[in-house]
Amino acid sequence: MIPELKKILEEVALLQPPPDLESLNEIRLKYLGKKGSVTSLSRGMRGLPPEMKPEAGKLLGEARQRLENFIGASEKRIKQETVQREIESEFFDVTLPATQPSFGSRHPISIVMDEIVEIFISLGFQIEEGPEIENDHYNFESLNFPPEHPARDMQDTFQISGLPLLLRTHTSPVQIRSMEKYRPPLSVIAPGKVFRCDADVTHSPMFHQIEGFTVDEKVTFGELKGTLDLFIHRLYGPKTKTRFRPSYFPFTEPSAEMDVSCATCGGAGCRICKQTGWLEILGCGMIHPNVLRAVNVDPDKWNGFAFGLGIERIAMRRYGIGDIRLLFENDTRFLRQF
Numbered sequence: 001m002i003p004e005l006k007k008i009l010e011e012v013a014l015l016q017p018p019p020d021l022e023s024l025n026e027i028r029l030k031y032l033g034k035k036g037s038v039t040s041l042s043r044g045m046r047g048l049p050p051e052m053k054p055e056a057g058k059l060l061g062e063a064r065q066r067l068e069n070f071i072g073a074s075e076k077r078i079k080q081e082t083v084q085r086e087i088e089s090e091f092f093d094v095t096l097p098a099t100q101p102s103f104g105s106r107h108p109i110s111i112v113m114d115e116i117v118e119i120f121i122s123l124g125f126q127i128e129e130g131p132e133i134e135n136d137h138y139n140f141e142s143l144n145f146p147p148e149h150p151a152r153d154m155q156d157t158f159q160i161s162g163l164p165l166l167l168r169t170h171t172s173p174v175q176i177r178s179m180e181k182y183r184p185p186l187s188v189i190a191p192g193k194v195f196r197c198d199a200d201v202t203h204s205p206m207f208h209q210i211e212g213f214t215v216d217e218k219v220t221f222g223e224l225k226g227t228l229d230l231f232i233h234r235l236y237g238p239k240t241k242t243r244f245r246p247s248y249f250p251f252t253e254p255s256a257e258m259d260v261s262c263a264t265c266g267g268a269g270c271r272i273c274k275q276t277g278w279l280e281i282l283g284c285g286m287i288h289p290n291v292l293r294a295v296n297v298d299p300d301k302w303n304g305f306a307f308g309l310g311i312e313r314i315a316m317r318r319y320g321i322g323d324i325r326l327l328f329e330n331d332t333r334f335l336r337q338f
């Protein structure tokens with residue numbers, strides 16, 4: 001038994017530090033477990049002749065002590081190493097730049113709309129808004145539309161089924177609503193959504209207009225032209241030319257459409273302006289006396305001009321957008337470009 005114990009002591013002295021708790025446990029079981037060699041040797045102590053007991057006991061104690069020291073130290077080391085590895089694997093560099101959150105961008109319609117409104121505010125116009133759901137009186141009748149006028153046709157107008165209401169087909173009703181609210185002299189700019197039953201690459205059933213009008217004493221067509229010229233020069237640059245063509249609207253007399261020189265070809269003629277060198281941009285005219293009468297403004301004392309323009313058309317030209325539907329599909333790859 002004594003040689004066996006000595007052999008164990010030698011083995012223990014040569015034990016390699018175990019890499020993990022599992023292999024450490026194997027060592028523990030091999031010597032100190034129920035069937036471990038040290039345990040079975042200590043059981044054999046009883047059968048030893050008395051004169052051998054002291055030496056065997058001493059060697060046994062020493063073997064046990066050394067093993068316990070070895071196991072204790074290994075366990076401590078392995079645990080420390082585990083913690084260290086965890087710390088290292090969880091390390092991150094707090095000085096690295098963070099991933100940028102993606103920001104939204106302004107919609108091209110909002111950009112153009114604000115820009116136009118801003119120009120008219122600088123000219124002393126005030127902003128007014130009207131409801132998108134209107135009735136026949138505000139949308140047509142008070143604006144001097146004859147009862148059989150084609151613009152009242154169901155094909156153009158979204159009627160609200162079962163009710164005497166419709167989605168406004170233009171922002172001109174805001175002329176009436178503003179003049180009911182304030183008395184002249186008055187200059188108003190009225191941006192908003194309008195609705196027409198129409199859809200293709202250049203028409204959307206919902207689009208945006210800006211209405212503008214002035215009512216005062218002795219307003220002239222020259223003032224209308226001057227105001228719109230100034231507006232176009234601010235929007236498109238001072239080299240842009242304008243021209244006025246006679247036109248017809250029930251609520252203005254005389255009426256005109258304004259064209260601007262095509263920015264793409266500089267007036268020489270191209271695909272965008274259909275070889276004419278000009279682009280139609282807005283409708284305008286002197287407010288019809290019947291419109292003033294509808295809001296109890298005396299047309300012998302007061303008169304004015306009005307104009308209405310489509311935002312989509314201006315935005316599409318400004319940014320070279322070929323299909324109006326892109327503006328309303330909310331594809332962020334498109335919207336991010338503005």
Ligand code: PHE
Pocket residue numbers: 169170171172211249252283284285306307308309
């Ligand atoms: N309301 C007209 C339209 O939608 C535009 C317009 C406004 C024309 C004011 C003249 C004066 O086409």
